[in-house]
Amino acid sequence: MASQRTSDKAAPTTDPILRHWREAVPHDRLAHLVKDAARAMVRGLHMRLAQYEVSFGHWAFLRILWEKDGLTQKELSDEAGVMTPTTFTAVTAMEKLGYVERRQSPDNRKNTYVYLTPKGKSLKKKLVPLAEEVNEISVRGLKETEIKVARKVLLTIIENMAKDEAESSDPARRIPSTRELGNLITTRGEEYESS
Template structure:
């Protein structure tokens, strides 16, 4: 069941929480992109790892899971499937026989030309009713919010308070 949102005068008054609106927008972006990715038989999880590898090819499974903010077992499963599909090859580097690194194949690199326009299309749809000035304001506001929240997390960490782990097992 999808969560519906109606914009009203109450929203202009600031009643609707920004966190909820951002979460719903992020979910909408993800779903819009997933609809498009499936036309190329690529999952959203594979998209996440492809994007990372397009920026920095040859990362280890741990490096990929860290950059994607996903668990290593999740990364492992996705990478095995990506290898089966011929998007990547995994191999040892620098004499380290235990750690496998993922490298894009020609097919993996070719996907970039097919998939990036799909992401731009989803982005364009989301922004289609906003003026250029509104888009600029939105980008600036979101960037400031991200910085504020990152700083809040740094301050908490300096006091010894960490975000509870979502990867692996939490301590009892």
């Protein structure tokens, strides 16, 4: 019975989060709740990936390449939803680890294509079950109908936010590139110092 009580307790890192949601702000915005839920799932997967010395940042790219190998770095960026410099950095690190290799097409030397190595391909059998385990843990205690409703709600949120972004005609309402943001911060910092 004591072991059951121990396993029912939240981990020390989740205690403050649960107290926050249950006691401090039980009616806080949905965006905060979604962010904390995603963070908890990412932490769960991150802990498991570390057993195989795979970073969470590489996980997203591996997943994409397991489904469609031989993408350009730009296509890989688009699929992962990250900026091209982020993909370049990740692919460089993954290449050093022996997970991927870059190749140029003899017909088109402009584009660099990313391919999994045998080592990168073999990680799928080890890592996918870890992600499945995190998903199973995350929905413990929920009925199948509740999981379907949660999926519908989250997909609707994603669709609504994508539609909002796509329909925005205001050029100021877009996500700036890392370089643009850096320049903006530098410029504002210089303006602040000169005033």
